[in-house]
Amino acid sequence: MASTARGMRPSMARTPRATVGTSTRRGIGIGIPAFGMRKGVTAPMQEAGGGGCGSCCSRCSERRRRRKCRVAATTEEAGGANGCVLEVSGLEASIDDKSILKGLNLRINRGEVHAIMGQNGCGKSTLSKVLVGHPDYKVDGGSVTYKGGNLLELEPEERSHAGLFLSFQYPVEVPGVNNTDFLRLACNARRAALGETELDPLEFYGHVTPILQELDIDPKFLSRNVNEGFSGGERKRNEVLQLAVMDSDLAIMDEVDSGLDIDALKNVADALNKLRRKKKDMSVILITHYQRLLNYIKPDYVHIMKDGRCIKTGGAELALELESEGYASFDGFDGV
Numbered sequence: 001m002a003s004t005a006r007g008m009r010p011s012m013a014r015t016p017r018a019t020v021g022t023s024t025r026r027g028i029g030i031g032i033p034a035f036g037m038r039k040g041v042t043a044p045m046q047e048a049g050g051g052g053c054g055s056c057c058s059r060c061s062e063r064r065r066r067r068k069c070r071v072a073a074t075t076e077e078a079g080g081a082n083g084c085v086l087e088v089s090g091l092e093a094s095i096d097d098k099s100i101l102k103g104l105n106l107r108i109n110r111g112e113v114h115a116i117m118g119q120n121g122c123g124k125s126t127l128s129k130v131l132v133g134h135p136d137y138k139v140d141g142g143s144v145t146y147k148g149g150n151l152l153e154l155e156p157e158e159r160s161h162a163g164l165f166l167s168f169q170y171p172v173e174v175p176g177v178n179n180t181d182f183l184r185l186a187c188n189a190r191r192a193a194l195g196e197t198e199l200d201p202l203e204f205y206g207h208v209t210p211i212l213q214e215l216d217i218d219p220k221f222l223s224r225n226v227n228e229g230f231s232g233g234e235r236k237r238n239e240v241l242q243l244a245v246m247d248s249d250l251a252i253m254d255e256v257d258s259g260l261d262i263d264a265l266k267n268v269a270d271a272l273n274k275l276r277r278k279k280k281d282m283s284v285i286l287i288t289h290y291q292r293l294l295n296y297i298k299p300d301y302v303h304i305m306k307d308g309r310c311i312k313t314g315g316a317e318l319a320l321e322l323e324s325e326g327y328a329s330f331d332g333f334d335g336v
Contacts, residue, residue, distance in 0.1 A: 083110040084145075085250055085283045086131075091142035092308075093130045100126045102308035103142065108250070108283050113276075115286040115294055115319060118305030119327055124287045126308075128252045132166045133159055146250070161193035163249030167239040169258045174226035179238070182226050183208060183245045190246055211244045214278060215271045233264030240271040244279075252285045257293040269296035291323040304330055 086108040093101040100123045108114055118124050130137050131144065133156035144151040151159060174182070180201075187207070188198040199207055212219050217237055227235050236256055243251050253272070257265050273296070276282060286297060294302070294316060302318040303310040304327075312318065312330055321329070 084108070085110050085147060086151075087143075087145040088127075089143045089145075091127075091130070091144060092140040093126060094138050094140055095126070095136055099140070100308055101130065101142075104305075104309050106303065106310060108285070110281045110283060112300045113284045113286065113297065115288060115299040115302045116305055116310075117288060117291075117302060117319065117322060119289075122305040123308040124305055125254055127305075128166055128254050128285070128287060131159075131252060132156055132164060157189070158193070160246070160248075161190050163247075164252070165243050165246055165248035165250065166252045167236075167243065167254060167256055169255040171227050171235045171239055173228040173230065175228050177226045178222075179224050179226050180204070180208075180222045183222075183242060186242065187245050187247075208245060211241070215241060215244060215274050217241055217271065231264070232259045233261075233267055236260065236264070236268045237271050240268065240275060243272075244275050247279070248282070250283045250285070252287070254287045255289070256286070257288055257290060265293065266296060269293065272297060291319040294319050306330065 084107060086106070088104055088106040091101050091104045092099070102123075104123070104127065106114070106127075116124050116127070126137065130139060131151070133154070135156075139152055146154075146159075146162065146164065151164075154162065184199060184201065184204040187204065191198055208222065209219070211217075212221070215237075217240075221234075221238060221241065224230070227238060230238065239253075239256070256268060256272075260268065272284070276284065284297075286293060286299060288294070299316055299319070302314055302316060302322075304312045304318065304322065306327070314321075
């Protein structure tokens with residue numbers, strides 16, 4: 001779900017792609033499913049300079065066809081001999097002419113859990129927003145390969161359809177939008193992009209019911225409006241439900257532990273762990289300040305970020321070292 005004016009969720013329509021050296025700050029329109037629904041932002045009803053557009057418009061039909069081909073090409077990639085899902089090489093990014101990512105490197109294989117830790121302002125959340133194609137961020141250098149293809153060439157909604165998912169710190173409520181409708185539209189958007197048959201309401205109910213049971217999520221979630229009246233823990237569990245319904249391949253969980261008490265944190269972590277056991281090849285990026293989240297979701301690798309780069313990488317013990325010694329103990333590290 002979108003969280004603030006900075007947050008997004010697939011699929012968002014925007015005008016240019018986030019290509020190297022090109023600013024992406026342009027007009028935005030969001031539909032459902034989208035990077036999210038934000039207050040004051042409505043679904044685009046027409047192209048710039050054009051009138052209303054429906055399915056009969058040949059120009060839009062051709063655009064949808066090209067988009068489906070690009071998503072399918074990315075989705076069908078084997079991911080490399082070693083099962084690499086995401087490889088970030090020398091990534092540089094900025095916002096409002098302020099450089100934030102400064103040559104970041106990161107490699108994630110299928111089924112791995114990577115925790116990214118760092119102080120405020122080090123670039124953790126910027127990395128997540130660049131990966132999903134937030135239009136406010138400019139990619140200044142480097143490359144991002146996702147399932148063997150160039151991620152930076154894809155539109156935000158194409159990244160979602162190819163299996164990329166972002167969960168936010170503070171998911172907003174969407175009054176008047178039923179959770180079932182939201183989830184079904186999101187699910188069908190990805191299915192359509194992959195050339196699969198869309199689910200009608202009855203079929204979707206049959207699809208989502210076992211997911212609720214597997215994640216131990218109350219079926220009443222379906223009858224409520226999106227995050228309306230939800231507690232912090234319920235909102236985060238609803239994010240995990242969206243992740244499961246979308247059947248995504250790479251989940252970026254941006255401070256999923258933020259604002260949660262210990263019981264709510266355990267419940268959210270338990271839902272995510274159950275999903276990981278079901279979908280063993282799903283990769284996860286956990287962005288967090290605190291080691292406590294890693295007590296419940298065990299990472300394969302921990303990365304310490306500072307000044308826009310990963311300065312040290314290790315196993316789960318690295319988070320314990322950070323908890324004990326603090327960030328100052330890593331001041332002598334320059335990057336990996």
